[in-house]
Amino acid sequence: MNIAESTWRNAALSIAERVDALMGEMTIEEKVSQLGSYWIRPQEDNDSGEGNVAPMEDTFVDGVSFTEEIQDGLGQITRAFGSFPVTPAEGRDKLAQMQREVTAANRFGIPALAHEECLTGFTTMAATCYPASIAWGASFDPALVNKMAHLIGQDMKKMGVHLGLSPVLDVVRDYRWGRVEETMGEDPHLVAELGTAYVRGLQSGGVHATLKHFAGYAASKAGRNHAPVSMGVREQEDVVFPPFERAIREGKVHSVMNSYSDLDGEAPAASHRLLTQILRERWGFEGTVVSDYWSISFLQGMHQVAETLNDAGIISLSAGMDVELPETNAFRNLGRAVAEGKLEPSILDEAVRRVLTQKAQLGLLDSEWSPEAQWAGSDVDLDSSENRAHARKMAEESIVLLKNEGVLPLKNHASVAVIGPSASQPRTHLGCYSFTNHVHSRYAADDDHGIAMQSILEALRDEPALSDSRFNYERGVDFTHPDVSGIDAAVEAARAADIAVVTVGDLAGLFGRGTSGEGCDVVDLALPGKQVELVEAVLATGTPTVLVLVTGRPYSLGQFESRVKAVVQAFMPGVEGGPALASVLSGAVNPSGKLPVQIPDHLGGQPGTYLTGQLGWNNDGVSNLDPRPLYPFGHGGSYTNFELKDLELSTTEISSDAAVLISATVSNIGDRDGAEVVQLYLDDKVSQVVRPRLWLAGFAKVRLAAGESKRVEFELHAERTSFTGVSGQRVVEPGVFGVRVGSSSEDLPLAAEFRITGPLREVPEGRIMDTPVRVK
Template sequence: MKTAEQTWHDASLPTDQRVAALLAQMTLEEKAGQLGSYWIRPEEEQQDGESNVAPMADTFGGGPSFETAIANGLGHITRAFGTVPLDPAEGRTKLAELQEQVMAANRFGIPAIAHEECLTGFTALGATCYPASIAWGASFNPELVQSMAARIGADMKKLGVHQGLSPVLDVVRDYRWGRVEETIGEDPHLVGELAVAYVKGLQGSGVSATLKHFAGYAASQAGRNHAPVSIGQRALEDTVFPPFERAVREAKVQSVMNSYADIDGEAPAASRRLLTEVLRERWGFTGTVVADYWAVSFLHSMHEIADSEDSAGLLALNAGMDVELPETIAYARLAEAVRAGRLDESVLDTAVSRVLTQKIEAGLLDPDYSPEQAWQGDDVELDSAQNREHARTMAEESIILLRNEQILPLKNPARLAVIGPSATQPRTHLGCYSFTNHVYSRFAEQEDYGVQMTSILEALREAPALAGSQIEYARGVDFTDLDEAGIEQAVEAARNAEVAVVTVGDLAGLFGRGTSGEGCDVVDLKLPGRQAELVEAVLETGTPTVLVLVTGRPYSLGQFADRAAGIVQCFMPGVEGGPALAAVLTGQVNPSGKLPVQIPDHIGGQPGTYLAPKLGWHSDGVSNLDPRPLYPFGYGLSYTSFEISGIELSAQEISTEGILEVSATVTNTGQIPGAQAVQLYLADEISQVVRPRRWLAGFAKVKLAAGESKRVSFSVHADRTSFTGLAGRRIVEPGKFTLFIGSDSEDLDQQAGFNIVGEIREIGEGRVMDTPVVIS
């Protein structure tokens, strides 16, 4: 018979058997140690709020010393790479040394899970930074996202990182929210499709993905970070939950992180309803729930539903929170709580079992494990040519052409004026969770980005199509500085040019250190600083102007649109953003991006997304405010033209459990190759609750040669019409529905009606949430 140690070390045995054998040998302190974490933070960060890379980091003095934290074992090592600039080889060695200390300090030799941010790439010095999540949404291309995530995971794994704190699955509700750039868009189906792709890619490389922020974070009042959320159960079930549910059920995600913002007074970090009943009992999640940084402590200090840190820890653990991040504070005395009768040991055991399961599945408890053995070779290159090529493709496919009055692509004008702050600042291409903006900008010289990047201006000067052009640059204004002195020079440059390209937008940062990003919320949707005044001044010259927006959120363009000759929207396109944008502007690349969020007409009138009921849309006599966007969800032009025709349904009616096949032909009617994102929308004509005018039910990005046609066929299950009914249960309701196929949420010429017949069907757990598509 095997000893207990032989059992939990035996990689051939079932995981649950190994976990049980190890758990049976552990003391209360050793169990509790597996639920804690440690973060080696710079001293200045613990005292200076200007240096925070997590909310209110300076207000927490930190947990116990490293030696104390690891004395009985450790659950997680927090951000060994993404806290200060470290050469990758140096960082890998440092992490391995930390792991050796963790293993030596506990009698079982159990290492910690090393986690890191990875939303737009591995958050480490010198790693490829891919486009921001909002740009993934603009690509409408799940395959690209999955391949990107696989590359990110491979780079993390070879340096010893086990878990990535991505992706963000919050569905955009208010464009003023600073973290819009971190989201995939405002539609739950689009978010869900790309979420499943990302999770499969990252976990396919051997790194656990972490869904965040569960749940409701993006619906905060007035778009303010961490603000309370006032949202009904129907909106949670039908809009907020679906991407999380799909990533759990379809992609088998291995970790979930809570939301900071309370929902109708209920703090997610202490919500048994969310963390246990919904996540585990309804959806079947079996992985670990990890706390957003200091979220457990916030139950005491911010939400004020616990009278102490210790009480906060007990609330969270009983709710279903497994691991406290980024440091062990509220979980520091769990063993004492068990002995005092304040915590049932079975609750502790359940959480520890989940953490040990994750470690076993990652190979950390195999008898031959060592941190160095997990390196998988000597390669520490994080910005390979292959990564760059993929980043370039993603950037190109995410760029959206909004307006083109026969000015694009640029035809080698003799005199070209390039104007605006983002033309020479490559940091504007990167999101707030890129290493450059998140960490490196606080340590490095202004022109040092930690990774090679080409500015928009440089890329235009290098573009073959502009080889004969004289290019003059004028900055005009900064991103936030209110000094307008440079506008005069910009106006002069525009007057002297045949064409002006004006580049404006965001510079991402954290907690007010940028115009977009975590804690960088805005009161309205006017361009930051004096950039609107710059655009206005250039347009007044009468020189044909191409407006280029490099942003993390949509801004109001109504005052400019009808006077601009061209408008290009670029959502934080990553390290290859400059060359990708130049390629689109000069016609080397035909744009194919689509809006994952709407572009507002005026600076107010928010919040509001395309998922609006009839009364949330424009209606004469209801309000003097017109909430309709300037450019709708899913919108995007091309240098070629497309036609969608010939919609056909496989039947005129289906049962409440039936499947309907719907197809249409998409044709490239222009002269050059291109790609069109064909979009399928559903509308419920009459229902027992108020529903959106229409919602995205499926999409497919179709590449076509000039003159080529392809047939796109969607399989629509009756479950795709389901909603949360008046009784609070999900139902498929018989009635009349309309299917639309088109190029955006408003351009939907191809439509056909069908009926669902039979009795109302109440749907149990595990409904059909995807819409398979075949292109032929």
């Protein structure tokens, strides 16, 4: 071992010293190799797009072998587990062998960083699949999300994975977008709270998190995947950026991934403003920026801001990109670019330094590192009883009771008609990025999900509280197939029943292979396929009907609302979704979820969200379209009743750098235990720019026994009222602000005001972005 190697292997030295010593020994080509990646993909997927698990995957078939790719080292191994079905043991052995080849091939013995998807759990065969991100939003519970992410991180670490490509911090702007299910909702404060909790949880489990997609991806025109984004700086700064900034400043996240969509003509993978000026210079991000799959190549082929693939690599690296995923294409000739004077060596060195720093942080530069040492003593169980219990808890906490006219909880009926495609298909409980829907469904029989799951129908039949009920099931229609021949049998079942439970919704997939998920965008918000016809036919029987939605996005329910007796919304509740829904319907579990997105009244004219100025809300005849929702953001019922009272502000005047304490009492005035989400909203009475008519400033999920009361106190700093002013600077503006506390954005029984005094104040970087809450 030479002196340089003993230096960079010496864990007693600082990471910076070790990385500098290592880089001092590396050739340019060895440095470039640390910025690339390799993906061993199933050959059958490359001949057509039908099997793709990434956009345009079939168009990128690089002839370079793994052996050739790793001869000078390798930055990352792409999805050794999540590309096709392998058992956990097989996947771990496969990854270990790849790592042995990588370390043997480069003279420093540096392993690759292995990354995987992990949005709803480790995306691999036989791993627990938790509820989709939109369901985390419905839980309004950061602690639940934090624990889930910690469990995911532990499972990934023991399999040899280092980097998780989650969470998605995109804020919903258009419900028609297929990836709504991957978001945590339409409010930046909610997304920031839950997203930062996820980052902390995953990283405490030993795996680095990756924020995506920076930035603006969810606001694509007409909700179409990859479509351009037309968005001003104010919406970027006040709606889109805050979740990312908080996860960087507070969560100390280690990686960020760019967005595909151009932002007002600016391709994020080529944006020095986004990747360097904002991420690094303003927010202090010190980790790696990794490309969304092939997005650097897209600079040439889609965005057309680069003439050649090599130019795309130079442009992206210069903008602040560090690693090209999922394969090395545009970064392959960076060494030549340096030799030809087209790329400054210092720019290359900065990216390499960040990559090697991340590897050092994860122990990959330590002398004792080996594939086996990473998981010494660990089992390969990825679906433990602890995982399952937490998945069940998250599912239960995320289910939203939208309406109930006394028919829920279900009692023992002589006959219950269970109708609809969601009742018998457990895959509807899982998101697009679950392994079952993402990969496994392409290789297995329809009833093979790769993991044990129970359907809603099976769970209802097993529910102890409903043991005396007789369940008669009719599917009626499929999720997308136009065949309506089964509706007649569904109608007969409903007519013969005491009550009908109609289950409808989504079956997630990729690029048009599902009704929700990446590339599964919609033209309007009608239920997919012929499910509207099925619901209408059952309602026409007059049998009391419970409508159960298992979806990844909100759908229009206005045409049904007055005729259904109850509505239950489940946002892809995960592997335990069937039992969780049965427990809520039977009353064994008291629902406590709240809407992280609004439920539309009509099919169109509502692509926006609750974060809008007055002109985006009811406009008193200015337009014939009423954009208001059927059920508002934050809405959700319970089997008990809550009361909010005694709103109190510690002061009615604060300076622009001070805080006010806002408190209220929440009481369970019903006869059973439950949980209420106490929500704090603000509004700005007069402002120099148009602001939302109200916005969520804080929330707390409060668990209360029957008859119990608790005091909830929010600490609201003046900077929580800040916004991007006319000058383009963030300001706290003096004036009067409304305070409203309630159980949804439209159910706000408590109101008060406070005034910010003094001159206009420009807010420096590092502003206060959270609202601490105490429950007494």
